[in-house]
Amino acid sequence: MKVVTSPEEIQILAQQYRSQGLLIGLVPTMGWFHEGHLSLMRRARQSVDRVIVSLFINPMQFGPGEDLDNYPYDLKRDCRLAEEVGVDIIFAPDKGSMYPEGFATTVSVSGLTSSLCGASRPGHFDGVTTVVAKLFNLTLPHLAVFGEKDFQQLAVIRRMVADLDFPIDIIGHPIVREKNGLAMSSRNTYLQKDEIPAALSLSLSITAVKNAIKNNSGQTITPADLKDIACQIVTEHPECEIDYIEIVDKTTLQVCTHLSEQSLLVMAVKINKRIRLIDNSLLMES
Numbered sequence: 001m002k003v004v005t006s007p008e009e010i011q012i013l014a015q016q017y018r019s020q021g022l023l024i025g026l027v028p029t030m031g032w033f034h035e036g037h038l039s040l041m042r043r044a045r046q047s048v049d050r051v052i053v054s055l056f057i058n059p060m061q062f063g064p065g066e067d068l069d070n071y072p073y074d075l076k077r078d079c080r081l082a083e084e085v086g087v088d089i090i091f092a093p094d095k096g097s098m099y100p101e102g103f104a105t106t107v108s109v110s111g112l113t114s115s116l117c118g119a120s121r122p123g124h125f126d127g128v129t130t131v132v133a134k135l136f137n138l139t140l141p142h143l144a145v146f147g148e149k150d151f152q153q154l155a156v157i158r159r160m161v162a163d164l165d166f167p168i169d170i171i172g173h174p175i176v177r178e179k180n181g182l183a184m185s186s187r188n189t190y191l192q193k194d195e196i197p198a199a200l201s202l203s204l205s206i207t208a209v210k211n212a213i214k215n216n217s218g219q220t221i222t223p224a225d226l227k228d229i230a231c232q233i234v235t236e237h238p239e240c241e242i243d244y245i246e247i248v249d250k251t252t253l254q255v256c257t258h259l260s261e262q263s264l265l266v267m268a269v270k271i272n273k274r275i276r277l278i279d280n281s282l283l284m285e286s
């Protein structure tokens with residue numbers, strides 16, 4: 001496995017792969033790999049000849065007071081894990097090479113970015129779409145794999161790819177969870193042992209909502225009732241502050257007025273004002 005830090009070099013390599021007729025897959029990440037990241041890499045590995053994983057803690061998507069300076073980072077550890085799943089290249093540029101002096105362009109998707117994570121993290125999705133557009137242009141992938149854990153990010157990227165005519169197949173990959181149900185996340189490393197029950201309330205609330213739907217089959221249960229169930233479970237933990245809990249359409253991200261196969265329960269919860277976790281699940285999978 002090769003580690004490339006220069007944007008110029010990765011683009012030349014990608015051009016060479018393309019001219020040899022090789023299929024390229026990109027997995028964009030911010031590092032500190034866990035099984036969720038590794039599953040995206042394995043997914044890319046199945047479909048392409050060359051897997052490129054980008055590892056870049058993108059300052060443009062962090063707001064003031066967020067955890068940019070504490071974000072976990074260990075390139076050596078991550079390289080070992082990526083190599084084990086057959087990644088060909090880790091692209092790990094530095095901040096200065098991605099945003100050199102004079103950098104003045106923002107790629108911005110409107111509409112989809114105004115609610116949910118976009119409402120509590122102003123500018124976050126502009127940072128995501130700008131860096132992902134750059135990564136697409138640098139690595140020239142045929143496909144890119146993103147996790148469904150970041151459901152809004154996935155919807156926003158699909159919109160950007162459609163709107164800007166990127167010839168890239170965007171693949172959404174299911175959420176990988178710990179045995180106890182907690183959605184894997186690099187930010188889980190911030191959790192102290194006594195904060196785990198609060199963190200688990202996200203996935204437990206999803207299970208409770210799904211059970212309520214099952215137990216009410218035949219009767220009407222509204223998205224508002226289900227939202228209440230989820231909120232109650234999370235707020236049993238004084239460490240938890242709900243950023244949002246909603247039931248939305250999985251494509252438009254508009255709040256649902258009735259349940260359908262498109263209905264996605266989505267949530268962001270802050271634990272002890274320090275650790276912002278997200279989770280989601282479709283409610284009526286066929």
Ligand SMILES: Nc1ncnc2c1ncn2[C@@H]1O[C@H](COP(=O)(O)OP(=O)(O)OP(=O)(O)O)[C@@H](O)[C@H]1O
Binds near residue numbers: 028030145147149150
């Ligand atoms: N548990 C998971 N299952 C599937 N995909 C995941 C999971 N966690 C992260 N991903 C995906 O990995 C990609 C890189 O995400 P990132 O490096 O930000 O990891 P993260 O664990 O989500 O970090 P954070 O805790 O900061 O949100 C994204 O497409 C994200 O959706």
Ligand SMILES: CC(C)(CO)[C@@H](O)C(=O)[O-]
Binds near residue numbers: 028056061132
């Ligand atoms: C897509 C991404 C790598 C862009 O920095 C980041 O938002 C992430 O890790 O999900």
Ligand code: BAL
Binds near residue numbers: 061
């Ligand atoms: N996985 C999304 C990266 C972020 O929260 O900034």
